[in-house]
Amino acid sequence: MRISFQEELDELERMLHAEGELVLRSLRGAVEAVCAQDVELADEVIAFDDDIDTQYFEVEQGIELLLARQTPVASDLRLVLAMLKDNLHLERMGDLCVTIAKLTKLTKGLPPEETLLDGFREMGERAEQMIRVALRSLEQRDRIAAESLLELDELIDRANRRIVNRLLEMGHELEQREWGLRMILVSRCLERIGDHAVDIGEQTAYLVTGEFREFTDASHP
């Protein structure tokens, strides 16, 4: 039994989950900022991304060191490769939260549309749930839970489409149009966070089965 190797693997996985918790905080902050048009909170979300990036680099370096020194094989190798990709997905989610925060700052003072804000709250909650399911299915090596992300993703996709449809019905006032255009991107960011959660689920399925397959093929829907 390679004790130090197992400890290093466990520590890397723990760090990845900690990164996931940071992303969840950033997501909640970003959604709250956009809904409350809170520019200060948006600035905090932007600054907080440095913490996520630091965690990302530490996981990345830990994986590099582990590959160089321990030469993992079989399920260990699959776990390391899955963590390498999950790490990137979490970091990207953090970046999407920053984009939402920046869009919040750009739309300061523009007139919001309340039903859309409700839509963002719903998407934010769904995205948060998807991240939790993705992290838990990895932790528990639960392929069935990982595959359930596909259904959750369908729900967030529908919410995204509802928001886009609502935006198309909005008035023609210049300020409202500008707000609406920027909000399409916010909706898109939240929807993309859901996609990254699905990708983490795919890595978990790969880890468990040893066979990689996309849950859905975007080019052949």
Added chain:
Amino acid sequence: MTVMVERGSTIEPMSLAEIAKEHGDEEVVNREAVFQVNDLAVSYSGNVAIRDVTLSVYRNAVTAFIGPSGCGKSTLIRCFDRMNDLVPGAKVEGDVLYHGKDLYAPDVDPVEVRRRIGMVFQKPNPFPKSIYDNIAFGPRVLGLKGNLDERVEQALQQAALWDEVKDRLKESALGLSGGQQQRLCIARCLAVEPDVILMDEPASALDPISTTRIEDLMHELKREYTIVIVTHNMQQAARVADMTAFFSVEVGADGGRRNGILVEYDKTAKIFTTPADKRTEDYVTGRFG
């Protein structure tokens, strides 16, 4: 350049291009089985060393045997050149077919077997003779035709040793470094035009650079020969082998005594990424025992 390969009962030259055409992109497991082992069991004075082995060794591939001490991997490789014949009390049951012919049939000459199937051991064992005579020994004894100097040079070239020793062929082989001695033993093997090279831990007594040379050599030599290697170094198997067999130790059906058994045999990539058997997984990931 031509190499000797067996076709049926006669030996005919076959060009490398022909072999490449025959084997280039072909899946290893679709190639001819040089050895076919069926339900093999080997015992020493009634004690079973290894049992229930059924596998094929494919042509122009490197096949690695891995497993913990006592799993019978060295016993198995010794069946391929009938080295166990030399051990008093050794008994081989089941079939070992070499190109379809029973290696243990009464009319098979073990000396001829060992000419076609060469063996390289863990510890380099050159004869206490000159470098030249080490290589020339086999061809002389067997009375092989052709120019002896050319044969010696070709064998040393193939073993990637020629450039290092061409100016001191008459010097004692014992003056070479460990890594050079091991390549000399490989060259000695090649000089009698074998079909198969068996290697029992060929690099375990060598430093990392010499080990890399031996591994590179295996990669080159498999284009012309079939190679079987026993190794304790799993990463070596992962690096050089096309096929890997994992052996383990189990308490025998008779109770008490521990026997070696074949657990899993598959493409090396499969063994080291998604092994099918939990015991293989535990061994290759270092969680064995």
